Amino acid sequence: MKIVVPVKRVLDYNVKPRVKADGTGVDLANVKMSMNPFDEIAVEEAIRLKEKGAASEIVVVSVGPQKAQETLRTALAMGADRAILVQTDDVVEPLAVAKLLKAIVEAETPGLVLLGKQAIDDDSNQTGQMLAALTGRPQGTFASKVEVDGDFVNVTREVDGGLETVRLALPAIVTTDLRLNEPRYASLPNIMKAKSKKLETKSPADYGVDITPRLTVLKVTEPAQRSAGVKLADVDALVGKLKELGVGA
Amino acid sequence: MSILVWAEHDNAALKDATLGAVTAAGKLGEVHLLVAGSGVDGVAAQAAQVAGVAKVLVADDAAYGAALPENLAPLIVGLMSSYDAFLTPATTTGKNIAPRVAALLDVAQISDILSVEGPKTFTRPIYAGNAIATVESSDAKLVITARGTAFAKAEATGGSAAVEAVATTGDAGLSSFVGAELAKSERPELTSAKVIVSGGRALKDAETFAATILPLADKLGAAVGASRAAVDAGYVPNDYQVGQTGKIVAPEVYVAVGISGAIQHLAGMKDSKTIIAINKDEDAPIFQVADFGLVADLFSAVPELTGKL
Numbered sequence: 001m002k003i004v005v006p007v008k009r010v011l012d013y014n015v016k017p018r019v020k021a022d023g024t025g026v027d028l029a030n031v032k033m034s035m036n037p038f039d040e041i042a043v044e045e046a047i048r049l050k051e052k053g054a055a056s057e058i059v060v061v062s063v064g065p066q067k068a069q070e071t072l073r074t075a076l077a078m079g080a081d082r083a084i085l086v087q088t089d090d091v092v093e094p095l096a097v098a099k100l101l102k103a104i105v106e107a108e109t110p111g112l113v114l115l116g117k118q119a120i121d122d123d124s125n126q127t128g129q130m131l132a133a134l135t136g137r138p139q140g141t142f143a144s145k146v147e148v149d150g151d152f153v154n155v156t157r158e159v160d161g162g163l164e165t166v167r168l169a170l171p172a173i174v175t176t177d178l179r180l181n182e183p184r185y186a187s188l189p190n191i192m193k194a195k196s197k198k199l200e201t202k203s204p205a206d207y208g209v210d211i212t213p214r215l216t217v218l219k220v221t222e223p224a225q226r227s228a229g230v231k232l233a234d235v236d237a238l239v240g241k242l243k244e245l246g247v248g249a
Numbered sequence: 250m251s252i253l254v255w256a257e258h259d260n261a262a263l264k265d266a267t268l269g270a271v272t273a274a275g276k277l278g279e280v281h282l283l284v285a286g287s288g289v290d291g292v293a294a295q296a297a298q299v300a301g302v303a304k305v306l307v308a309d310d311a312a313y314g315a316a317l318p319e320n321l322a323p324l325i326v327g328l329m330s331s332y333d334a335f336l337t338p339a340t341t342t343g344k345n346i347a348p349r350v351a352a353l354l355d356v357a358q359i360s361d362i363l364s365v366e367g368p369k370t371f372t373r374p375i376y377a378g379n380a381i382a383t384v385e386s387s388d389a390k391l392v393i394t395a396r397g398t399a400f401a402k403a404e405a406t407g408g409s410a411a412v413e414a415v416a417t418t419g420d421a422g423l424s425s426f427v428g429a430e431l432a433k434s435e436r437p438e439l440t441s442a443k444v445i446v447s448g449g450r451a452l453k454d455a456e457t458f459a460a461t462i463l464p465l466a467d468k469l470g471a472a473v474g475a476s477r478a479a480v481d482a483g484y485v486p487n488d489y490q491v492g493q494t495g496k497i498v499a500p501e502v503y504v505a506v507g508i509s510g511a512i513q514h515l516a517g518m519k520d521s522k523t524i525i526a527i528n529k530d531e532d533a534p535i536f537q538v539a540d541f542g543l544v545a546d547l548f549s550a551v552p553e554l555t556g557k558l
């Protein structure tokens with residue numbers, strides 16, 4: 001079974017995002033970019049499935065600028081087998097990413113597509129569900145456990161009230177939550193080896209997909225800022241404040 | 250404009266999240282609620298009483314009992330020929346269903362809206378709420394999820410909507426529900442609690458978390474939350490997590506105990522009315538958003554606080 005893992009290059013999660021003064025977006029010039037953390041978890045899960053013998057090949061895919069090659073190389077260094085970059089400098093919304101991934105899924109016919117549940121830049125939480133819809137396949141979102149079982153996959157999902165498990169017919173689409181695994185670091189020898197792994201570059205037009213955005217961003221602003229309040233001297237002062245607030249009295 | 254709103258429920262009772270979604274949809278036009286589930290007459294009767302709902306559509310079928318999106322999407326897509334917009338609360342169920350519907354309608358979904366600015370214009374958080382985007386849709390129909398903390402709850406009673414059964418679409422045969430482990434708690438639910446006490450990594454282990462945080466929460470009548478670090482370390486179950494990737498909360502009072510205040514955590518609680526932080530590090534970032542801060546060792550401060558309340 002082949003596994004496809006879409007990985008997105010995003011602002012590193014340790015960097016505090018700054019809104020540009022002209023209100024057009026978040027400043028991405030000269031800031032550290034990394035693989036979306038949920039996608040690292042997806043790559044890790046694919047590697048573990050391969051190590052267990054449940055998968056034979058891992059293909060990583062990114063849609064984005066040429067620099068997204070670095071993200072793909074990171075995935076290859078972790079243990080993915082080959083990479084596809086759908087190169088574009090344009091804004092690509094989740095629906096368009098899902099359409100591109102659909103075309104790739106049709107060409108690669110994987111048994112499983114593992115995506116992150118959400119990209120930490122747009123916070124959309126859409127692409128996996130959309131890909132499942134477009135390919136007519138079942139979806140296991142927000143996964144904290146993935147077990148391949150013959151022609152099925154059992155997915156334990158993190159839901160508002162706790163956990164739930166669904167059984168999906170393969171091929172299936174799964175999106176990862178934080179507790180699925182802890183991604184490995186790529187070792188130096190593997191980083192070297194990754195340089196010779198195959199990385200194909202394509203364009204959206206190669207797949208015949210129109211990526212014109214449907215949403216216009218009219219402006220991007222900073223949220224209302226909270227300011228630091230007061231430091232209290234001791235527990236008694238805190239008890240007083242809670243009473244003023246009308247709680248715990 | 251007519252809007253179809255996904256009613257969140259557990260087949261027995263309507264969930265609170267539905268009420269915020271009704272308010273959000275009401276800003277766009279006429280609201281119809283879809284109650285899809287298994288044996289949901291009671292839920293439909295409750296839904297009909299929600300103020301501001303013009304009609305309730307009931308789709309009763311065993312295939313909808315576990316809210317599997319593979320089975321629900323065909324139903325909703327069929328109904329959408331008569332609606333201009335589909336809206337769900339931004340719960341895990343809503344987030345699971347809405348994008349599947351959007352893709353089938355060839356619509357770009359607008360996730361997690363904070364406000365309605367015009368018939369096709371909305372604000373939504375990006376970058377863990379560190380920026381707010383105003384977006385305008387050019388699609389013929391809209392698919393939206395609405396953030397619960399951003400919209401007041403519609404009144405649960407006072408309405409008298411007509412209830413209408415709709416044709417069901419059955420089981421798509423792609424997925425099945427195996428089981429659930431749902432937390433049972435006497436405490437208020439995190440997303441609707443007035444007071445929340447959250448604990449972080451500093452709480453050491455499950456026993457210490459329980460012994461330290463729960464008595465304080467009891468005194469304050471509070472729900473209990475946690476940072477990701479506390480959840481990952483197994484102090485509490487995953488559904489306690491507050492943050493960018495956990496629950497978004499905005500209680501009257503949020504008490505953060507032994508939590509550093511990473512941006513991913515702040516994303517889930519910085520709209521709380523009053524924030525109180527207890528941390529032994531006076532430079533912890535949580536103090537930059539706290540209205541009241543206490544620099545102290547939590548293992549002495551929290552028991553003392555609990556004792557004095």
Ligand SMILES: Cc1cc2nc3c(=O)[nH]c(=O)nc-3n(C[C@H](O)[C@H](O)[C@H](O)COP(=O)(O)OP(=O)(O)OC[C@H]3O[C@@H](n4cnc5c(N)ncnc54)[C@H](O)[C@@H]3O)c2cc1C
Nearest residue numbers: 449450451476477478492493494495507509513514529547
């Ligand atoms: C993609 C992604 C998504 C994430 N999503 C979330 C999310 O949704 N929610 C979330 O919370 N995190 C999330 N995180 C994790 C986040 O980045 C932080 O790692 C996490 O919030 C830290 O938890 P903490 O504050 O409990 O732990 P720490 O950062 O370790 O802080 C512990 C604090 O306790 C204090 N302390 C220690 N001992 C004592 C004592 N005796 N008395 C008083 N204070 C003490 C310390 O001074 C410190 O400030 C996410 C991370 C990533 C990468």
Ligand SMILES: Nc1ncnc2c1ncn2[C@@H]1O[C@H](COP(=O)(O)O)[C@@H](O)[C@H]1O
Nearest residue numbers: 006007063115116118119124125126127
């Ligand atoms: N441009 C992209 N390239 C590759 N994968 C992507 C891209 N955008 C989104 N994805 C995948 O879809 C997941 C969810 O993204 P989103 O729907 O944007 O929150 C991510 O975690 C990735 O796995």
